[in-house]
Amino acid sequence: MRGLYLVTDRGLCGEKAVETVILQAVKGGVSYVQLREKDVSTRFFIEEALNIRKILRPYHVPLIINDRVDVALAGGADGVHIGQEDMPYAMARRLLGPEAIIGLSVETWEDVEASQELDVNYIGVSPVFATPTKTDTKDAWGLEGLHRIKAFSRHPVVAIGGIHPANVKEVLDAGADCVAVVSAICASDDPEAAAKELNAIIRSGK
């Protein structure tokens, strides 16, 4: 896992369609897309996933579904991102198979230690910085916490939470393999330009 990872937020997209934000973000260089929905029907979520899969295919960008293994299976997604309140990892792996991308959020040090025993594809260090996007998370890890996790973990580390162009460099310096953003792209008036700006910083640091 390297590069820029978009996590969608319907509310932050405002009047822009989620599909439009995704397409522009991918044109701006996003390497992974996680579709996150909380207040839509299962059928809507599946149809949206199928649509977005079509949008992403020409760019070879994987589609990852937040939480919902049923939507990932029915929507032909490449994997799921699960949190500690979602399906237990072993069940998700059994249902999705060995080829699926499965990422797991770590919110406490116990989560980090437990993830060492799992063949997850990445861990999501969440949140790195405090953020208004997610209110149900634990304390922020900070750059210090991110660094400690990177030194300990055998998994690729995706950093998420409050990351924007002004702090992405220090997130990478602290050890993030991949940088995930929500509002920095979804809430931007120009998602393609926002993705390009972030991506240029990420690429220059490698």
Place this chain on the structure above:
Amino acid sequence: MRGLYLVTDRGLCGEKAVETVILQAVKGGVSYVQLREKDVSTRFFIEEALNIRKILRPYHVPLIINDRVDVALAGGADGVHIGQEDMPYAMARRLLGPEAIIGLSVETWEDVEASQELDVNYIGVSPVFATPTKTDTKDAWGLEGLHRIKAFSRHPVVAIGGIHPANVKEVLDAGADCVAVVSAICASDDPEAAAKELNAIIRSGK
């Protein structure tokens, strides 16, 4: 499908645990249990399903999950009940396999006609009577609508919506193979007695 079918509602259970209501209802003669949850995490829903499966096993009562195929798969349930806003039937059947019980709500005559082409295990005629439990449904079918569906459909018919001891006889007379209730059991001070009362009427009519 015959007999009495309980659909759970956490809110209507009030201070009673959902598991307690289910156990009492099964002791009172319920033949099917559908676990319906809307505002709990995926992990909670799966753990609840696993617990309830254990409760039901000695009684040989199938556990059906509302909407969530992922929870049904991970929770070892016997099937799912899907509405028109949930996963399309064909996908659910593909994911759950030929042995699963899959029920489908029909809310319009078009839904009834479309269900003839599907190998669903039953159709849920929803709602038979207007009910405060579900506010997102179409107009009530009434006994007339239920009768018309039974005459037309090749599937077992489960009637749901506003059914209680005083009207269950006419629901059966109108053609219901099976009677589903929510508040008549969940909101009762004595779910076992409530189930027994309904079940006695159902059995006497056969």
